[in-house]
Amino acid sequence: MKHNPFKYGELSTGENFCNRQAELKRLHGAFRDGQSVVLISPRRWGKSSLVNHALQTYKGKLISIKIDCFGIKSAEEFYDVLLKSVLVATSTRVQQVADSVKKHIRAMVPFIKYSIGEGEEIKVSLDLPRSRVDVDAILDLAQKIARQRKVRIVCCIDEFQKLSEWKDGGSLLEKLRSHWQKHKDVSYCLYGSKRHLMASLFADSSQPFYRFGETLFLKKISKEEWVRFLVAEFKRTGKVMDPALAGRLTDRVECHSYFVQYLARTCWNNAQNKVTPADLEVSHLELLNDHVALFQQIAKGLTQYQANYLKAVVAGERQFTSQRVLSEYAIGSQGNVKRIMDTLEDLEVLDFATGDPVFCDPYFAPLFKRYFVENR
Ligand SMILES: Nc1ncnc2c1ncn2[C@@H]1O[C@H](COP(=O)(O)OP(=O)(O)OP(=O)(O)O)[C@@H](O)[C@H]1O
Numbered sequence: 001m002k003h004n005p006f007k008y009g010e011l012s013t014g015e016n017f018c019n020r021q022a023e024l025k026r027l028h029g030a031f032r033d034g035q036s037v038v039l040i041s042p043r044r045w046g047k048s049s050l051v052n053h054a055l056q057t058y059k060g061k062l063i064s065i066k067i068d069c070f071g072i073k074s075a076e077e078f079y080d081v082l083l084k085s086v087l088v089a090t091s092t093r094v095q096q097v098a099d100s101v102k103k104h105i106r107a108m109v110p111f112i113k114y115s116i117g118e119g120e121e122i123k124v125s126l127d128l129p130r131s132r133v134d135v136d137a138i139l140d141l142a143q144k145i146a147r148q149r150k151v152r153i154v155c156c157i158d159e160f161q162k163l164s165e166w167k168d169g170g171s172l173l174e175k176l177r178s179h180w181q182k183h184k185d186v187s188y189c190l191y192g193s194k195r196h197l198m199a200s201l202f203a204d205s206s207q208p209f210y211r212f213g214e215t216l217f218l219k220k221i222s223k224e225e226w227v228r229f230l231v232a233e234f235k236r237t238g239k240v241m242d243p244a245l246a247g248r249l250t251d252r253v254e255c256h257s258y259f260v261q262y263l264a265r266t267c268w269n270n271a272q273n274k275v276t277p278a279d280l281e282v283s284h285l286e287l288l289n290d291h292v293a294l295f296q297q298i299a300k301g302l303t304q305y306q307a308n309y310l311k312a313v314v315a316g317e318r319q320f321t322s323q324r325v326l327s328e329y330a331i332g333s334q335g336n337v338k339r340i341m342d343t344l345e346d347l348e349v350l351d352f353a354t355g356d357p358v359f360c361d362p363y364f365a366p367l368f369k370r371y372f373v374e375n376r
């Protein structure tokens with residue numbers, strides 16, 4: 001019995017990784033040249049998977065450092081995590097940690113402890129009095145090690161937009177930029193969701209990270225690529241997926257990476273040998289029902305104006321500031337519309353990158369119709 005190859009909620013790698021050839025090429029080039037990259041996309045389109053896959057498939061010597069800012073709450077914590085991550089990533093033996101510390105951050109020697117964990121992994125723990133933290137030394141450590149050992153280092157920082165939300169975020173960003181831009185042997189790969197926040201961090205001339213690196217706005221994987229991928233993956237695991245049906249599957253979830261995997265996984269489970277249109281219907285309904293709780297959580301926080309605006313969107317309206325739409329859907333004044341748009345974008349219900357409102361998650365519009373339109 002073959003296993004279901006489709007997965008969501010974890011990074012996609014190996015055979016489960018679909019295409020993204022052009023992006024991989026750009027990332028590989030950046031790693032090779034020491035060029036920093038900024039990667040931006042809405043949630044769950046595949047940033048983390050892409051960076052991870054790019055590192056795994058890079059042909060050449062490379063040390064990668066990965067930091068996820070998701071759970072980090074302050075600059076102080078960030079420096080601790082950075083220091084530990086650099087030491088662990090650049091060492092294969094405990095002695096190497098000791099050497100790096102002695103050579104490059106001597107003043108911190110008494111406060112850094114290292115040991116071997118149960119899985120033979122190197123563990124670094126810090127007992128640093130705040131007054132003894134040398135942030136400049138921490139920030140330059142990766143570059144110093146890279147230079148000394150003549151290796152290339154890529155430092156990947158996920159959910160980078162978080163930094164700007166911390167209390168001391170502004171000064172932290174300035175500090176980082178002033179050091180990182182001098183690093184010749186380390187490339188920084190910074191990525192995150194919250195597209196408008198990320199975009200303003202790197203495209204706004206008043207921001208420290210203005211034009212920091214090559215900026216990549218990740219696109220969705222195209223329908224053609226998904227169809228090829230789905231047909232092949234079903235075949236590899238002993239089931240038949242018709243290309244036309246694979247196209248319909250992809251359309252249902254608007255080529256959204258996470259949801260393509262989700263729906264494909266459900267279809268695989270529901271199908272006997274050949275996936276039928278009925279299997280797709282049942283699976284799609286399952287997907288929607290699995291997301292009802294999540295949907296309701298967002299929906300119950302919507303104001304009447306916001307709900308009305310969304311009704312206009314699902315009805316296909318586009319002229320939101322026209323008198324007709326304003327009064328037909330009771331959206332309030334013209335000035336209200338901008339506020340509604342900002343909030344819905346913040347809530348990650350809608351995305352306005354193309355100008356027109358687009359739902360971030362493909363389950364939202366069908367469920368909104370189910371509970372807010374057809375129900376009435
Ligand atoms: N290239 C790909 N091929 C196949 N599936 C993919 C690909 N990229 C992403 N996915 C699917 O989408 C899901 C989300 O991907 P990933 O976590 O990489 O996105 P992300 O943009 O980093 O998300 P977040 O914004 O939550 O950090 C994965 O679990 C996987 O199922």
Ligand SMILES: [Mg+2]
Nearest residue numbers: 047048049158
């Ligand atoms: Mg991610």
